[in-house]
Amino acid sequence: MKWLRRLPLYLFLLLSVTIFILPFLFMVSNSFEEFSYVLPNPPRILPTRINFAAYEYVLTQSNLPQAAMNSVIITLCTAFFTIFVSAFSAYGFARIDFWGRETLFRIYLGTLMLPGFLGIIPQFLVLQSIGSSASGLIGTRAGLILLYVGAGICGNTFFLRGHMAALPKELEEAVRIDGGGHITTFFHVMLPLALPAIGTLAIFCLQGTWEEFFTARVVLGGVQSNITLPVMIQSLRGAHSTRWEWIFAASILAQIPMILLFILFQKRFVVSGLTEGSVKA
């Protein structure tokens, strides 16, 4: 009889899940269609057929492969440099008591309260002024990576600092007694111990960079060969008419890596929690 009492609960859950999944279902079914600019009426909720014409088109006729390559390069580089720089930075703030530390950290925290792209115009100008060519780093992948890493430093330092400050001091003292400096402590004690937190940071960094649209569009918008997947998908939206099946096919292909990432590291998303880093703030 117990499951009978739970029945309404499961019904509620199933109904909610249906509503949550509906847009995805709709996207998948429509990616199998061929609309040639005319939308079907009534709309397709369930696929009426399995046809990969739209996938074939975006994979061979559009610049999706190039955009995917750009996205992979930009995402991996951003994650790598972000982890490197913010782990170093977080160690400095968590383990070295230096002059002006608290003030500087407050400034870092203060910048977190402001929406990310408030500084987009000056950031654009800064990128433009780096390098020798007239447009500087605008339109280049390196420019976008640099901007992503730089703009994320404050938040990521904050996140990792919380974890590093919470680790026990004894191991560090052992290194000190053996004559090791901060560099030794960082690589041999702190980095291995902070690995779970670094993993969490890496996943969120990968996911955030992969889906980022606004900055990518502003920085890379003019250079077709360097655009990322979200910008490429958006460019499929026509001014007057749109081949929706192309958009949906490209969207699904672009989303697969993120779904895999989530399935592989689901524990990270849930167990370690997103708030953990703020404990020692």
Added chain:
Amino acid sequence: MTQIPFDIHAANRRERVLLRRRRFYNLGPAAPFVLPGLILACVFVLYPMLFNIRISFSDYQIVQRSMSWIGLDNYVALFTERGDRIWLAIRNNFLYAFVTTPFIILFGLVFAVILNNLRRGRVFFRTCFYLPVITSWVIVGNVFAYMFNAGGSGLMNYLLKDVFGLLPAYVPWLQRTWTANLVIWLLGIWKNIGWAMIIYLAGLQGISADLYEASAIEGASKTQQLRYITVPMLKSTTFFVLVNMIIGSFNVFIQVLLLTEGNPRGTTSVLQYLLYDKSFNLFAFGQGAAIGVITALLVLMTTLVLNKVFGTRGGRTE
């Protein structure tokens, strides 16, 4: 006798050295760790923020790279513009925050509590609810644009009129102010519930099982436990979600770009969309930067009010 002044000088010098050491203490050891990040933060965060304020008081021409001080002209132009676009944008930002946040918190909490008590299918349901969170805004924005298409080929019109008969006629969702705003809100709610749920699930792990056991012995019902244990114990989690959602609502941008472009006549616009439109469509960088400064001030004010109302200064943490 002559040794005393000498000693004092030496002592003073030694003290000064010590003092200087104390003043800039440990900067050497910290530099290799902190400096790379600090330089990046200065170049890409701090300097842009300050420079943005400077641009907002200037007539900035990006091609000529000329910048002339014009005082508050950009701000005046924004607030006296025909069509009141900035006022509409501010209104829509606050409406978005006030409408979406309660639903996100409510459903995030409900799903988290249900999933936490679930023995079977927890991973499945959790993945389903989290799917929108890990999907790009560009993708979900496009799907919603198609779903809320004006005619009978739009999924929502088809479902609500033809299948369930709830509407007398097809609705041009994205062409009218309030239905378009409704779609923008729905997208925001749908996309963020999963995030709130995950945060609440983490928060629930922190509540000791003893509390539930003790209250069960005292004869408390499940509803009473929810009301008197779960919700109060999750107060700081709720505050964290609340602050994140309200501050985050000043980041609303892509929904508007993909769904309405602020139409009809700026009544669905938000600050970030206006900033984008002014800067990168109209090349009015001064006004764009001014919108940035206005947004920053609004965020600051909102944060102060939230801290005042909810009273827990350390409430950001668990």
